[in-house]
Amino acid sequence: MNKNEKFVISINRELGSGGRTVGRKLAERLGVHFYDKALIKALEEKYQLTAEEIEKLKGRKHNWWDDFQRIAQIGQGLVMPYSSLYKTNDSGLPTTEEMFKVETDILHDIASEESCVVAGRSGFYVFRDHPNHLNVLIQAPIPYRVARVAEKQNISAEEARKIINKVDKMRENYVRKFTGFSRYDSRFYEIVITMNNITEDDAVDMILDYINRQSQNK
Secondary structure, rough: OOOOOEEEEEEEEOOOHHHHHHHHHHHHHHHOOOOHHHHHHHHHHHHEEEEEHHHHHHHOOOOOOEEEHHHHHHHHHHOOOOHHOOEOOOOOOOOOOHHHHHHHHHHHHHHHHHEEEEEEOOHHOOOOOOEEEEEEEOOOOOHHHHHHHHHOOOOOOOHHHHHHHHHHHHHHHHHHHHHHHOOOOHHHEEEEEEOOOOOOOHHHHHHHHHHHHHHOOO
């Protein structure tokens, strides 16, 4: 990756690994924007959904719109701006595949306009054809993740472990469904960092060192 040209860096991370913080700090050090939940916010504005509803349901293997209607109980009142632009199912709601397409389109639009760092959002796959990209995976041992989640959410270690297991499964289902690959496949990443006895700033330094070396060789 050449930092002297327009670039995109994707940060895929495990819950509780500190990957989001690494991504945010990396973006700050590089002087570019950092995007994560902003993508979900864009979906919320486009389809009048809440971020929590999308994040909770989109990782399931089956089409989650039927579940959304049942759980949220707002099926008939759902407003669908621009719905004519997207394929819908028999109920008139967009399919899960179209929601992924919308998110992918948003990511491509952002990357075409500016250099940026993107956390999650299947970036390792979405940006695979980008001419100047870097894919990073931030992971951590389970005890580290459990302790971090428990502290941040003020919950027990047992509760934290359950949340981690649930989120890991949800994210893996989602990524496999739309990319056909595992988000843990190291072949998709130029850098894999395990957050064990290192800080977020250490991880940022490691990534920047790699980027600087790559840019010098361009």
